[in-house]
Amino acid sequence: MTDTLPDDNTLTEAGLAPEARTGRVLLIACGALAHEVLAVKRAGGWDHLDLQCLPANLHLWPDRIPAAVEAAVAEARHTYQQVFILYADCGTGGLLQQKCRDLRVEMLEGPHCYSFFEGNDRFAEIAETEITAFYLTDFLVRQFDAFVWRPMGFDKHPELIQMMFGNYDKLVYQAQTDDPVLDAKAQAAAERLGLAYERRFTGYGDLAVEIERIAAR
Amino acid sequence: MADEDDIILSELNDEELVLQMHDDLYDGLKEEIEEGVNILLERGWAPYDVLTKALVAGMTIVGADFRDGILFVPEVLLAANAMKAGMAILKPLLAETGAPRMGKMVIGTVKGDIHDIGKNLVGMMMEGAGFEVLDLGINNSVEKYLEALEAEQPDILGMSALLTTTMPYMKVVIDTMKEKGMREDYIVLVGGAPLNEEFGKAIGADAYCRDAAVAVETAKTMVARKHNTL
Numbered sequence: 001m002t003d004t005l006p007d008d009n010t011l012t013e014a015g016l017a018p019e020a021r022t023g024r025v026l027l028i029a030c031g032a033l034a035h036e037v038l039a040v041k042r043a044g045g046w047d048h049l050d051l052q053c054l055p056a057n058l059h060l061w062p063d064r065i066p067a068a069v070e071a072a073v074a075e076a077r078h079t080y081q082q083v084f085i086l087y088a089d090c091g092t093g094g095l096l097q098q099k100c101r102d103l104r105v106e107m108l109e110g111p112h113c114y115s116f117f118e119g120n121d122r123f124a125e126i127a128e129t130e131i132t133a134f135y136l137t138d139f140l141v142r143q144f145d146a147f148v149w150r151p152m153g154f155d156k157h158p159e160l161i162q163m164m165f166g167n168y169d170k171l172v173y174q175a176q177t178d179d180p181v182l183d184a185k186a187q188a189a190a191e192r193l194g195l196a197y198e199r200r201f202t203g204y205g206d207l208a209v210e211i212e213r214i215a216a217r
Numbered sequence: 218m219a220d221e222d223d224i225i226l227s228e229l230n231d232e233e234l235v236l237q238m239h240d241d242l243y244d245g246l247k248e249e250i251e252e253g254v255n256i257l258l259e260r261g262w263a264p265y266d267v268l269t270k271a272l273v274a275g276m277t278i279v280g281a282d283f284r285d286g287i288l289f290v291p292e293v294l295l296a297a298n299a300m301k302a303g304m305a306i307l308k309p310l311l312a313e314t315g316a317p318r319m320g321k322m323v324i325g326t327v328k329g330d331i332h333d334i335g336k337n338l339v340g341m342m343m344e345g346a347g348f349e350v351l352d353l354g355i356n357n358s359v360e361k362y363l364e365a366l367e368a369e370q371p372d373i374l375g376m377s378a379l380l381t382t383t384m385p386y387m388k389v390v391i392d393t394m395k396e397k398g399m400r401e402d403y404i405v406l407v408g409g410a411p412l413n414e415e416f417g418k419a420i421g422a423d424a425y426c427r428d429a430a431v432a433v434e435t436a437k438t439m440v441a442r443k444h445n446t447l
Binding site for chain 1: 295
């Protein structure tokens with residue numbers, strides 16, 4: 001199992017293949033969670049967990065996530081006793097949950113990573129009062145241009161910012177780590193979108209809780 | 218287009234101009250669309266023909282290419298922006314000249330959801346297809362939907378959601394309509410990125426519409442069927 005990660009662009013476009021299949025349990029995660037999953041794994045010393053990541057940019061086409069997960073699970077079953085899917089619903093409208101049920105594998109609870117980093121219960125509580133918030137995580141702050149600015153066409157057509165973000169009023173940076181560089185970058189992203197800025201430290205939230213639960217099996 | 222600057226729209230014949238307007242819509246060229254609309258009107262075209270043959274037909278190509286993954290949201294938005302500019306010229310004229318009326322729709326994004334790109338596209342394409350559209354905007358409670366239904370008496374209620382967390386609210390609206398005995402009075406169409414046909418059926422909608430073009434076709438078919446049964 002590798003403990004060093006490729007750069008964020010690779011995690012976005014290609015994901016992470018498990019280089020050495022040494023563990024008993026495979027975590028199939030979104031590439032946007034690679035750093036966080038490895039951090040939690042290292043902190044717990046759980047060498048029996050291997051990590052494979054699917055390209056983070058699948059989020060630009062959520063309808064492709066269930067099929068990508070299915071293919072990864074099919075391959076992993078030759079090697080691993082247990083497979084766990086580190087995706088929430090992620091805009092699949094319940095289709096990923098259905099797919100995981102069919103494949104008899106478990107997945108994360110919650111609608112998306114913003115929710116499980118905050119803690120699903122806490123996120124549900126604040127959701128109603130925060131509907132005009134746009135969220136970024138550590139990964140998304142680092143990949144803001146690749147995930148937001150360029151795919152939305154803002155680099156070529158800044159007039160689209162108002163059309164797409166006109167109903168938002170603030171950008172909430174859900175910080176998994178304390179990093180002043182990311183804080184500044186998130187604040188700059190808020191300014192570029194014309195939104196107010198708020199930084200909220202979440203740590204790894206329910207992601208850490210779930211990985212710990214899997215590791216204890 | 219590489220030779221865009223060389224094309225003088227007023228020098229094209231009607232057929233060429235309409236095709237050029239389809240290209241210009243595809244490229245999201247707002248000013249060119251406004252110019253094209255004005256030229257066709259000056260040549261004596263009926264506003265309804267300009268709308269359907271130049272704008273709606275062009276936007277249908279955009280919609281098909283979006284569905285096929287050739288175009289993406291930014292391109293569609295730019296095209297929509299261009300179409301909107303053309304429609305702004307045509308709208309008052311359509312009212313004067315009495316364009317065909319297909320029916321009436323109340324549309325809005327559900328409570329807790331502020332996303333309106335898809336909804337706005339649907340509203341615009343429905344207007345282009347001859348429907349009168351009352352747009353309730355974003356973050357609509359069940360009360361607001363019902364109030365609009367009672368006040369406007371539309372043929373269709375359209376609900377939109379982008380979030381997995383907000384799409385179940387559509388069922389709240391439909392269930393309330395059932396409780397009040399008014400569900401069968403309206404065609405209920407739902408749409409939004411995380412929805413699918415199964416979800417539409419499960420919540421009791423009449424149809425899930427995967428994009429604006431499908432919404433228009435579904436609306437036309439269902440309104441015609443509804444009127445035939447009256």
